[in-house]
Amino acid sequence: MSVVKSIKLVLLGEAAVGKSSLVLRFVSNEFQENKEPTIGAAFLTQRCSVNQTTVKFEIWDTAGQERFASLAPMYYRNAQAALVVYDLTKPGSFIKARHWIKELHEQANSADMVIFLVGNKLDLVEEDEEQRKISREDGEALAKEEGCFFMETSAKNSINVNDVFTKIAEEFLKKTHAANPAASNNNNNNNHDGNARVDLNSRGNGAQNSDCAC
Amino acid sequence: MSSFFSNLRDRASSISQLFDNNDPSKNKHQVPKLTKDESFLQRYCKLPETEEIVERINVEILIMPEVEDLSHSHRTNIVYQGKLYITNGYLIFDDDLLPTSKPSSKHTYIAHLSSIRKVERTPLSSSASGNSASSSFAISLHTTNNLKLIVKFLSLRSRAEQFCHRLKGQLRDTIANVSRDQSTAYLSTLYSEFLIRKNSPDTPEDEKKKITVPPGGLGLIFKFPGDAVKSKDKSKLKLWYDYFLNNGRNLSLSQTPMFHKLIRVGIPNRLRGELWLYSSGGMFVQYSNPDQYKILLSVHDQQLELNPETKTQAIDEIEKDLNRSLPEYSAYQSQEGISRLRNVLTAYSLHDPETGYCQAMNIITAALLIFQSEEQAFYTLSQLVNKYVPGYYAPSMYGTLLDQRVFESLVAKTMPVLWEHIVKFDVQLSVVSLPWFLSLFLNSMPLVYAFRVMDLFFVYGVRVLFQIGLAVLRINGEELLECVDVDDGLFISLLKRYFATLDEPVNPMAHDPKARSLTKFQQLLVVAFREFINVDDAMISKERDKYRHEVMTNVESFIKKSQLRNLPRVRNLNQEQVGKIYDLFYETIAEDKTDVKSSGVSAGTTGTMDFATFKNLLSKIFTWCSYDSIGQDEQFLEAIFQSWDTTNSKNLTLSDLVTGLDTLYTTNLMDGITTFFQLFDHNNTGEVDKETILQISEALLYLTKQYQDGILLDQITQSKIEKAVAGEVWKSLQKDESNINLPDKFEIDQEQFQQEQRERYLTSASDFISRCFEYATQSTTTTESSATDNIIDIDDKNISSNRALDPKNNLSLNLATFRMVILADETLELFFDHGFRSMIKFDDITISDSRRPSTFFNSGNSNRGVKDMFEGWLADAGRVADQVRRLRMESQSHPEGPPDHTAQPHVGDVEDDDDDDDILVNESGTGVEAESVLNLMSDNEHGSLMDQMDLLTVKDPNTTSSSVTSTSESPSNVSAGNGISHQDRDLIDFD
Ligand SMILES: Nc1nc2c(ncn2[C@@H]2O[C@H](COP(=O)(O)OP(=O)(O)O)[C@@H](O)[C@H]2O)c(=O)[nH]1
Numbered sequence A: 001m002s003v004v005k006s007i008k009l010v011l012l013g014e015a016a017v018g019k020s021s022l023v024l025r026f027v028s029n030e031f032q033e034n035k036e037p038t039i040g041a042a043f044l045t046q047r048c049s050v051n052q053t054t055v056k057f058e059i060w061d062t063a064g065q066e067r068f069a070s071l072a073p074m075y076y077r078n079a080q081a082a083l084v085v086y087d088l089t090k091p092g093s094f095i096k097a098r099h100w101i102k103e104l105h106e107q108a109n110s111a112d113m114v115i116f117l118v119g120n121k122l123d124l125v126e127e128d129e130e131q132r133k134i135s136r137e138d139g140e141a142l143a144k145e146e147g148c149f150f151m152e153t154s155a156k157n158s159i160n161v162n163d164v165f166t167k168i169a170e171e172f173l174k175k176t177h178a179a180n181p182a183a184s185n186n187n188n189n190n191n192h193d194g195n196a197r198v199d200l201n202s203r204g205n206g207a208q209n210s211d212c213a214c
Numbered sequence B: 001m002s003s004f005f006s007n008l009r010d011r012a013s014s015i016s017q018l019f020d021n022n023d024p025s026k027n028k029h030q031v032p033k034l035t036k037d038e039s040f041l042q043r044y045c046k047l048p049e050t051e052e053i054v055e056r057i058n059v060e061i062l063i064m065p066e067v068e069d070l071s072h073s074h075r076t077n078i079v080y081q082g083k084l085y086i087t088n089g090y091l092i093f094d095d096d097l098l099p100t101s102k103p104s105s106k107h108t109y110i111a112h113l114s115s116i117r118k119v120e121r122t123p124l125s126s127s128a129s130g131n132s133a134s135s136s137f138a139i140s141l142h143t144t145n146n147l148k149l150i151v152k153f154l155s156l157r158s159r160a161e162q163f164c165h166r167l168k169g170q171l172r173d174t175i176a177n178v179s180r181d182q183s184t185a186y187l188s189t190l191y192s193e194f195l196i197r198k199n200s201p202d203t204p205e206d207e208k209k210k211i212t213v214p215p216g217g218l219g220l221i222f223k224f225p226g227d228a229v230k231s232k233d234k235s236k237l238k239l240w241y242d243y244f245l246n247n248g249r250n251l252s253l254s255q256t257p258m259f260h261k262l263i264r265v266g267i268p269n270r271l272r273g274e275l276w277l278y279s280s281g282g283m284f285v286q287y288s289n290p291d292q293y294k295i296l297l298s299v300h301d302q303q304l305e306l307n308p309e310t311k312t313q314a315i316d317e318i319e320k321d322l323n324r325s326l327p328e329y330s331a332y333q334s335q336e337g338i339s340r341l342r343n344v345l346t347a348y349s350l351h352d353p354e355t356g357y358c359q360a361m362n363i364i365t366a367a368l369l370i371f372q373s374e375e376q377a378f379y380t381l382s383q384l385v386n387k388y389v390p391g392y393y394a395p396s397m398y399g400t401l402l403d404q405r406v407f408e409s410l411v412a413k414t415m416p417v418l419w420e421h422i423v424k425f426d427v428q429l430s431v432v433s434l435p436w437f438l439s440l441f442l443n444s445m446p447l448v449y450a451f452r453v454m455d456l457f458f459v460y461g462v463r464v465l466f467q468i469g470l471a472v473l474r475i476n477g478e479e480l481l482e483c484v485d486v487d488d489g490l491f492i493s494l495l496k497r498y499f500a501t502l503d504e505p506v507n508p509m510a511h512d513p514k515a516r517s518l519t520k521f522q523q524l525l526v527v528a529f530r531e532f533i534n535v536d537d538a539m540i541s542k543e544r545d546k547y548r549h550e551v552m553t554n555v556e557s558f559i560k561k562s563q564l565r566n567l568p569r570v571r572n573l574n575q576e577q578v579g580k581i582y583d584l585f586y587e588t589i590a591e592d593k594t595d596v597k598s599s600g601v602s603a604g605t606t607g608t609m610d611f612a613t614f615k616n617l618l619s620k621i622f623t624w625c626s627y628d629s630i631g632q633d634e635q636f637l638e639a640i641f642q643s644w645d646t647t648n649s650k651n652l653t654l655s656d657l658v659t660g661l662d663t664l665y666t667t668n669l670m671d672g673i674t675t676f677f678q679l680f681d682h683n684n685t686g687e688v689d690k691e692t693i694l695q696i697s698e699a700l701l702y703l704t705k706q707y708q709d710g711i712l713l714d715q716i717t718q719s720k721i722e723k724a725v726a727g728e729v730w731k732s733l734q735k736d737e738s739n740i741n742l743p744d745k746f747e748i749d750q751e752q753f754q755q756e757q758r759e760r761y762l763t764s765a766s767d768f769i770s771r772c773f774e775y776a777t778q779s780t781t782t783t784e785s786s787a788t789d790n791i792i793d794i795d796d797k798n799i800s801s802n803r804a805l806d807p808k809n810n811l812s813l814n815l816a817t818f819r820m821v822i823l824a825d826e827t828l829e830l831f832f833d834h835g836f837r838s839m840i841k842f843d844d845i846t847i848s849d850s851r852r853p854s855t856f857f858n859s860g861n862s863n864r865g866v867k868d869m870f871e872g873w874l875a876d877a878g879r880v881a882d883q884v885r886r887l888r889m890e891s892q893s894h895p896e897g898p899p900d901h902t903a904q905p906h907v908g909d910v911e912d913d914d915d916d917d918d919i920l921v922n923e924s925g926t927g928v929e930a931e932s933v934l935n936l937m938s939d940n941e942h943g944s945l946m947d948q949m950d951l952l953t954v955k956d957p958n959t960t961s962s963s964v965t966s967t968s969e970s971p972s973n974v975s976a977g978n979g980i981s982h983q984d985r986d987l988i989d990f991d
């Protein structure tokens, strides 16, 4: 019942596409200007329950500046999920998203990774269709081509944000279950052979975040 | 193959050399190894690199205030022994103790020569020396900040005299260079001077009131973070006041062990800015370049006024981060604070465009500006980025990655159990420690403690970061080990909690009140400097040397991979060629940068090249560029440059270059012609004018120079030569049909072939111009001309060319016409079909010199030349064989005699062969020995000429053995003997 599985998630994408905003929306259901100075990456956690399992997200929100890209492997190494974000109103950010996905395929063990492509700032596009620079079809096509999931979101208006994370949790559970069916009852928590990690410290405070939208 | 990053690596190691006393130095680069003394000056005293030692001597020295303060009569004057140095601008004393692990016990004195007021000989007094009967003497020096130095020379009198002479000379130079006003103005910006004047009993009371606080950090306006009472700022300030009186300050300061003690207890807020500036060495740089900061900003303002678009990428990035730099400090919620931050970061990015701006610099600068004026922060930041943590903020961040690797290694060395635990649970230590190093603990610890770390960092250097980092892990190690399951997240939250409680007592329950008051921060410093005292500069540099290569290689290949991944798709080039262009791009930038230092090229992700570098690069891949003196047709190169410079920035990116070369490298004739035309159609009008037509023809002449000079042979000529050779072979075969003895020599008149080709090219070029003018339309009559563009009235030739030559008429030539003109000429068509492509060489770029036509002829190495020539021939052995085969067939249909092989070949003769390297002809060799040709040919994948001839008669894959037997017989006999069927096969093959 109180088994908690940890999932390491990394956010990648060009600067200012809304990575931190998406995380903030998911973790504390807020939208505000990001004031946190991020060096390398910011670390946040959030729990939510999916199908009677509590999933603890360990989120690495990476810094946006281009030159930090050479540090990114440090954060996506061992990640079980990656959220690759672009801005629906910025064509350049979509190209960058493609590069990130390619890099994950080349550099990380992407076979075990849930990769999610997200087009953010949907609110701007809904307000004024002129603003849209990347069609939904283009997003879907890229996702299909690269074998990842896809959604359009708005961190500002809270559109699809929780759905993205729920979907990631579900897919993650599916993968770990397939990879190691016994893991859910395995208290040896050896995290080298599978992706499941059982967090013993979480007992008792699992309800703390029961308002999680998932 | 070196690339741009090996250049970075050189820089990295040369910088670390400055820092490393004992660098055994694997690197064989030009950086001269610094002597111990020089290294001391730069590493320990942090003097500007321009300072050079002009004289040194062994002395005993006594430093004391000019007027002995009676209240301090208890002070003991200590005589130190060591070396006294004169540099261009400074006088330095250093005791002979090694600074390595315990620099705090050293005694040093640094004075700018402008602060020395008076030098005089003194009789040897007992206070300065023992009563030795040395033949040497002593001098006393008086400084502007009222110090008196008594220097007793320990060398021979003559050496001492020489030293004094030198000192006199340097002092005279300094007086000439630095005016009294200048140094007074500078001193008035320093808080230490203010402190002394304000509190000195010598200053009259009414004057004291007039003295104002010099401009300083934001803390003076917005209050300094932390509790000044708790940190005993007042009493620390008093201690520094005493220290400054007795030991000097700023430009003439003696560092005693007391100095180090005062640093360790934490610098009082008001003095912090100046002491950071002083200990970083920034003060010395500022004093000799006092206007640098102002100029940088004013030039920038002017530029922005002229053109608001000149904002650099760095400036955009700075703007994004201004609101996220220590936002909790009130000054950074105000315009004043934000604007100072913007100014300093902008000025720095302009000063060091290679680094530009890197996140984390915003946080550090925000911290500096709490205590320092903009200018002070600028000079301190420069020292920090270049001297303290080289490579940390570089575009590739190699310094950061290297030191993370070094940190891991030090953890493994000093805390093996913890390290094992970390490895076992696969925790990435860097995700925790990276921000410590990049932002000097500013976003990990409460600010007041991070400032104390910075106090130490500026005096002792990067080792402080390592020592404190290790101490953090040592102190929390047990708790980390107790966790059954550690992961990044747990690690982070545990340390976060620790940092948040640094002000709490370690042992709140201790009986001893002193032990009870020990805070976790104090404990951290104790652990850092006691337990990790061995972690010194030497150890760090040794570890850096150990991992530098590995880290640099990884960074290099990572960046290359991701840049290649991010390039636009190419159609004609393959990935290997793109990889070579990448190497060449950065290699050339690096080469050119060593000539012009700091040309503004930024590395890695944002590298660009200007026209000069571009020319240099093209000369490496375009054979015609290096053939004739480069720059002979700058116009053409400029045309290429402009057309590839898609953003009109006068600079090409890697992406521009790859895309451009990709279009040039086309295999499609029509694309090639179009691309060429577009190079000249600058405004994309689809037309070029008369002037441009002439330019194009000049470019064509320039490009085909190697063909004109007969250094390259095009396919028409090749084909002729092949025919001639085949004719010779055939002739000799016919002479003696039963024997395969070939003649010893072929007589091929190469000069004739070259001459023919030359004429053909020159004719083509002149035909080109006349045809262009003939078919070009007059733009003055555009209304009708557009319709007649493609209708060629051949009879109208004379009239239209006359019209064209009339300077009053302006002509325009469109693409369709241009294409037609090219296609009308066999030679030009051939050139565009693949001659152009074949002159672009990506392979063996760095080692191919011998294959470049120019060096081929200039090398004077005829052996190699001949061999190259045969290699050129080898590729065509198959074609020669084909020619022989054809002659055989022709002879079978006309048995009368050898056919006329001198007939003009037609285009159909030019075979479509993938291997279309043009033949290199050796000008000296007119006769070619048949045997050697054949021998060489036998090594070739085409097989020897004889094999080819065998194949032509007994080409049957199922009976390969028969070809062995057949070689003993004359080919023609075999052919006859084996009957028609083989010939049929042969015919089919041929067609
Ligand atoms: N309109 C709109 N703005 C957004 C959205 N998400 C983020 N932003 C804004 O985009 C800017 C960059 O967001 P941030 O989360 O810092 O991007 P990051 O650099 O990818 O972490 C901020 O000004 C946000 O307020 C969104 O969904 N809609």
Ligand SMILES: [Mg+2]
Residues within 6 Å of the ligand: A019, A020, A034, A038, A061, A062, A063, A064
């Ligand atoms: Mg962010």
